[in-house]
Amino acid sequence: MSDSKPPKVLLVDDEEMVITSIRAFLSLETEYEILAHTKPEDALRRLEEGPVDVIVTDYLMPRMNGLHLLAEAKKRQPEAARVLLTGHADKQSAIEAINAVGLYQYLEKPWDNAQLLLVINGAIERTRLLRGLAQKVDELDAAHGQLKEAQRRLIRAFL
């Protein structure tokens, strides 16, 4: 991973126990920075404060479901990978909405830690590649602009 800062994982679940368990697991296994919220509205506000690499959210939550949250997250940080962690009962609706929110992956509860880590690692890799690519495109654009400017100056100097 090219970025030197530790990756940021935004975890959203209305159940404190799920957050505690996943946070403990990721803290033990990785150096990732874990940002956790039990209210989707708070998670959206967190997205305004700075980039995260991956958002892992529950589906069934009061006031705002996980897909709604991910659709909003996509508007705020399109390159941050989106992962849905769903109970079996909501699987169908999750599959139907994968395209709508550009889901990176969905996982079923009860989750498997090894699989969760694999998905989160893949998601971070993808986000960092996307951001790296965007940065390269910006650099190319800037270099192209400078070349154009130099060319203009050269032409002016000779005319």
Add this chain to the structure above:
Amino acid sequence: MAEQPPVLSADGVPGADPEIRQLRDKLAEAYRLVALGQLVTGVVHEINNPIGSIVSNNEVSLRALSSLKQKLDSARENGEPPPQKAIDLVETLLSLAAVDKIACERISAVVRSLKTFSRVEERDLRTARVCELLRDAGKLVDCQYRRRIELQIEIEEMIEIECYPQLLSQVFLNLLVNAGQAIENEGRITIRAASVSGSAPAEVEISIEDTGKGIAAEHRSRIFEAGFTTKPVGVGTGLGLALSRKLIEETHHGRIWFTSEEGRGTTFHVRLPVRQPRPSQL
């Protein structure tokens, strides 16, 4: 010596023709299973999270304990105090153990409430606490609707009545599921139970109020009819309220009625005698 209560069939009515009684039993049993089935998705969801946590915590605890042992062994060999990392691991383990306790309690509570409804054999008249029957039914319905419906419980703790607990629970569950289905988006269900002051013989009143869509005026006279439903196929059986009325009026010698306002909600009231009359008093 106290007189024995009459023998009941599954729908709580003293039976007549054995063949009709058998059919009625089957129908009541099928309805009970349908009512439970409607709550399965909620129960699955309610149990999924604690199970996920317990499985994950167990895995993390095993790794954390082995890492902790390594750190403590190495500190002891070098004659050093336990490193900060070891203390952090103990903190993590403590928080995981606390989560496991809550998770196990959650699973136990759901299983306990399910047991109330799956006890087929319990058909004896006995004294039961109304608050426990209502809480068990409320717990199951809460699993299903918690994320969009707030459940309020205002019950006098100590009310005890003589009843057929499993049959009465079935009525409460039915009224609560109806209330949940009547609320299309977000709303509130309030369960109340209190002694009726000055009633002789003593009575209690239970009410289940929802902030749902209400019952249309043209349907009000028919909602207790068997086979009448306004719900789509697969959601309503048209038996719930018909059976509930039988269980309240014929089995428990009580009354059931409702008040409803379209767009505002519905309240079902159930009034029950504290002691069931013996056959000679009927």
